[in-house]
Amino acid sequence: MSVSINPVPPRGNRLLGKLPDEEYERLLPKLQEVSFSLGEVVYEFGGHLDYVFFPTTAIVSLLYTMENGTSAEMGLTGNDGVVGIALFMGGGTMPNRAVVQSAGRALRMKAKVLQDEFAMGGKFQHWLLRYTQALITQISQTAVCNRLHSVEEQLCRWLLLSHDRVPSDELIMTQELIADMLGVRREGVTVAAGRLQDVGAISYVRGHIKILDRQKLEETVCECYRVVKNEFDRLLG
Amino acid sequence: MSVSINPVPPRGNRLLGKLPDEEYERLLPKLQEVSFSLGEVVYEFGGHLDYVFFPTTAIVSLLYTMENGTSAEMGLTGNDGVVGIALFMGGGTMPNRAVVQSAGRALRMKAKVLQDEFAMGGKFQHWLLRYTQALITQISQTAVCNRLHSVEEQLCRWLLLSHDRVPSDELIMTQELIADMLGVRREGVTVAAGRLQDVGAISYVRGHIKILDRQKLEETVCECYRVVKNEFDRLLG
DNA sequence: GGCCGTCTGTGCGCTGGAGCACATATGTGC
DNA sequence: GCACATATGTGCTCCAGCGCACAGACGGCC
Numbered sequence: 001m002s003v004s005i006n007p008v009p010p011r012g013n014r015l016l017g018k019l020p021d022e023e024y025e026r027l028l029p030k031l032q033e034v035s036f037s038l039g040e041v042v043y044e045f046g047g048h049l050d051y052v053f054f055p056t057t058a059i060v061s062l063l064y065t066m067e068n069g070t071s072a073e074m075g076l077t078g079n080d081g082v083v084g085i086a087l088f089m090g091g092g093t094m095p096n097r098a099v100v101q102s103a104g105r106a107l108r109m110k111a112k113v114l115q116d117e118f119a120m121g122g123k124f125q126h127w128l129l130r131y132t133q134a135l136i137t138q139i140s141q142t143a144v145c146n147r148l149h150s151v152e153e154q155l156c157r158w159l160l161l162s163h164d165r166v167p168s169d170e171l172i173m174t175q176e177l178i179a180d181m182l183g184v185r186r187e188g189v190t191v192a193a194g195r196l197q198d199v200g201a202i203s204y205v206r207g208h209i210k211i212l213d214r215q216k217l218e219e220t221v222c223e224c225y226r227v228v229k230n231e232f233d234r235l236l237g
Numbered sequence: 238m239s240v241s242i243n244p245v246p247p248r249g250n251r252l253l254g255k256l257p258d259e260e261y262e263r264l265l266p267k268l269q270e271v272s273f274s275l276g277e278v279v280y281e282f283g284g285h286l287d288y289v290f291f292p293t294t295a296i297v298s299l300l301y302t303m304e305n306g307t308s309a310e311m312g313l314t315g316n317d318g319v320v321g322i323a324l325f326m327g328g329g330t331m332p333n334r335a336v337v338q339s340a341g342r343a344l345r346m347k348a349k350v351l352q353d354e355f356a357m358g359g360k361f362q363h364w365l366l367r368y369t370q371a372l373i374t375q376i377s378q379t380a381v382c383n384r385l386h387s388v389e390e391q392l393c394r395w396l397l398l399s400h401d402r403v404p405s406d407e408l409i410m411t412q413e414l415i416a417d418m419l420g421v422r423r424e425g426v427t428v429a430a431g432r433l434q435d436v437g438a439i440s441y442v443r444g445h446i447k448i449l450d451r452q453k454l455e456e457t458v459c460e461c462y463r464v465v466k467n468e469f470d471r472l473l474g
Numbered sequence: 475g476g477c478c479g480t481c482t483g484t485g486c487g488c489t490g491g492a493g494c495a496c497a498t499a500t501g502t503g504c
Numbered sequence: 505g506c507a508c509a510t511a512t513g514t515g516c517t518c519c520a521g522c523g524c525a526c527a528g529a530c531g532g533c534c
Contacts, residue, residue: 176481
């Protein structure tokens with residue numbers, strides 16, 4: 001993670017973008033822009049966090065890793081959210097693991113500052129809680145999707161959720177890592193991705209996925225994607 | 238749902254039990270005791286809720302039902318929590334479905350009262366948020382468990398989580414309903430429950446499950462149970 | 475250009491759980 | 505105590521996804 005000096009961050013994060021001007025102006029000096037690289041661990045399970053992060057172009061996955069090493073994603077946060085909700089929810093330590101899924105930037109804020117602002121009970125608190133509510137929906141839907149839907153449907157969900165959170169049509173991510181996210185075998189991702197390539201929805205070359213035809217992905221995806229998207233739009237749109 | 242007149246509720250709910258005496262005394266007149274019967278729907282997906290509920294002896298499951306009718310549980314709430322978190326998180330409508338999994342009582346509070354109390358930012362808010370954080374862990378773990386663990390392991394998790402939230406060793410629940418909760422086939426539950434009976438962990442007769450040997454269940458359950466339990470104890474213990 | 479590490483594609487056999495069919499057991503009401 | 509609805513037990517077949525093995529294919533580096 002690298003920290004910029006004298007940052008002039010745009011309102012690249014939707015949560016911060018919701019704030020009234022005065023509140024935003026007050027918070028601005030307390031935000032620092034940082035860069036995350038692919039695969040960087042934002043925090044570990046049970047870890048302490050000194051900052052919360054408001055991604056602007058980065059995407060961060062929330063993962064849980066089992067004792068035997070297998071893992072699965074429970075949610076992902078981009079420019080529509082915040083990483084480190086336990087800091088204002090009161091947990092202190094993090095109940096999961098956060099890994100940068102797509103390199104990019106974020107704005108960070110000291111935990112103490114966040115907590116003080118949160119305690120003031122203004123719009124900031126309001127939007128942080130609404131985001132948390134949306135995240136709960138995302139995690140819930142992941143739970144249900146894991147139980148009931150095929151790898152191909154879930155891959156589509158994952159691609160669409162990620163695509164919604166990056167500015168380009170290209171995702172940098174190997175099939176191996178996607179498999180870890182989805183909690184499935186790498187080969188399973190290969191065949192599912194192969195089918196999506198066959199119908200021209202994506203192209204996949206050594207860790208570079210191009211979204212060629214979103215429409216096709218949306219036809220293949222399970223309802224979970226739309227439920228999550230609708231809820232985010234409703235709560236934060 | 239039946240409402241008691243002139244209730245004299247004990248601090249049967251751990252969340253309310255956390256409150257300082259003065260805060261509890263103030264809230265007491267605003268609480269009404271209600272009875273829930275097995276299978277009763279507390280709220281539907283997308284529905285509006287006029288009250289939040291603090292279970293004392295009832296258990297309520299949070300479910301999501303797919304378009305094709307299949308469903309799965311994402312979490313459950315007993316005397317350690319509150320049903321209707323969307324009311325203070327800001328969602329308004331409920332992103333899931335809540336069904337009474339074990340008949341019993343709860344204390345209800347008008348949504349408006351809850352929201353006003355919450356906005357005051359005192360201990361009540363504090364504990365509601367900590368509970369929500371614990372619930373997020375539970376939902377997350379359900380997501381991972383759905384992906385990675387066997388029906389038998391999940392059945393054990395479900396039995397233990399339920400057992401922790403009722404005063405007796407008997408659970409009233411058919412295999413059919415458990416199957417809906419876990420998002421698996423009824424026959425799958427029959428087989429798994431059969432194995433647990435064979436080793437003497439439970440006995441199962443027409444909707445009446447007796448927990449005979451918790452120890453055995455804890456040996457069979459996946460790590461998910463302990464993770465969730467630890468997090469609830471840590472946050473609310 | 476050649477080497478090597480990483481990433482992707484493919485082909486097994488195996489297994490857990492789905493879907494279906496049906497046999498049996500246990501309440502409940504008449 | 506009989507009839508019937510409900511709950512549970514059991515035995516198939518089928519298939520998605522796992523685990524494993526290995527064959528390309530691409531890309532960076534010397």
